[in-house]
Amino acid sequence: MIIGMHAAVGPDVGDPIGALVAEAETARSRGLALWMAQMFDLDALTALAVVGRAVPDVPLGTAVVPTYPRHPAALAAQALTVQAATGNRLTLGIGLSHRIVVEDFFGLSYAKPVRHLREYLEVLLPLLATGRVDYRGEEYRVATFAPVRVAGARPPAVLVAALGTQMLGVAGRMADGTALWMVGPRTIESHIVPTITKAAADAGRPTPRVCVGLPVSVTADPAAARERAARMFSIYNELPSYRAMLDKEGVGGPADVAVVGDEETVAAALRRLGDIGATELNLPVFGTDEERARTLEVLTALAAEQPRGDA
Template structure:
């Protein structure tokens, strides 16, 4: 069964996040992923506020950087969140973009190995032990902290391999075509098997944008096209991103260039984005249209356990999006 979750960016006002959390709790959404884009609001404070007004929905950071918070501090935060939420918390980690880290005076020449060392320390502290060369224990010990799942954001081959060896779950960001998602999952789970772990135990979460409305599906698809065009313009000319987008059967260099040029030039671009291209990247439109697009992610051979949907419209449409998530979640039961 595919789990349906929501992504709430930390740049949203706190009141909007809390309101969305209440709605998600009632709607039957599986989990709320709170992003922490440097330098917006802190994810842990937001997660705590959401935990205080919810009873069922799970909560997770997705992602925070251990280069900005010492792993011991992350363990302290995770322990507090696990206790506040009654065992509903998961910890999503990622190294963070190097230019943003540099603004805080953080530089690392070996981001992958440093991240894995941080995960090692974090796991040891959360389990009540101490990591090699780190004499750190939580005071008082927090038995509940050992149950916090550690999810790692990964896209490159080496990070995917490390996730398979060390993570409880894999986080895959937006705009990864399904062919790439399939290959990424295979890489991570193969690495898990080589490390003597059970590959199927690696929980896989994919972020996908959603533009949905019960009352105005045409407007929702129009907003979805605008969101896709904005991001194609952002990715245009960036080799790694263009290569990733072209894993979609509906995308090539000319498609990216045409959409980007039209969007940035203020020209009409909607006709350049076919329904098939839109549905490849955005869950979009009416309940029926969203369910059909979501079905593309639920195929068993893909290996995705959870789709976390990120509202890509204006803030005043967030309630509509959460309502749609509840409907889609109910349909999965």
């Protein structure tokens, strides 16, 4: 299981690229991967290209880049550019985002999200693998005039943010795995892993990667940490796809799936994620400076436990 930390650089940081480089240095020194989300400020792939060029040896990933605002040909070129800049260290996590974002912010239709994802992958994956595609679908009609090619770049692994059964089916049949966020361990074990694994097996594909994203804090005051998590991550109560997973888990909200407690409690909870099928972790570390430092020590120790070549 690969242990990763989630980049936490907000829009108000005066030197966001410098801060990201510092986080990448922290990840490298502790044997961790570095993940970054595409939000409404920094472009994640551009930032990772710069950061990965500055800091060698750190596995990098997006969790995730929304598909709707980026044509798959443009995303393929961008992802291959990151690969060339970083020595092929990128895992490309992509996802649909949410209806409210796609329709109200981007002004696009979210009418057929499963079809959109399938067609998107049917264009993106050949472009990453061969640089060429000739595709005629309902949403995309794409024919390359010249190959999408970047010297020295290998196709990155592609993970899909998939939660529901249909989306997990597409991810298992077509992609390298799934990138999860705010999904608790019972749901991962009973729903996510068996659904995507069966889809991959039925398609004759390798066992899929399952990247689990959950907030984590080593603390002497778990109740206060959960209150903080409830405030920080309250939006995920309102987004239908995440709310459905929280309901499936049988919990009230994000605070209930946050991994909090002392060192032994947190380490045991993270090891359990590996036991139930997580192949890697994407962990936003939250809390006070002291709690963040304690949490990073736990993640460092867990990374050191991994077999050589798997962390």
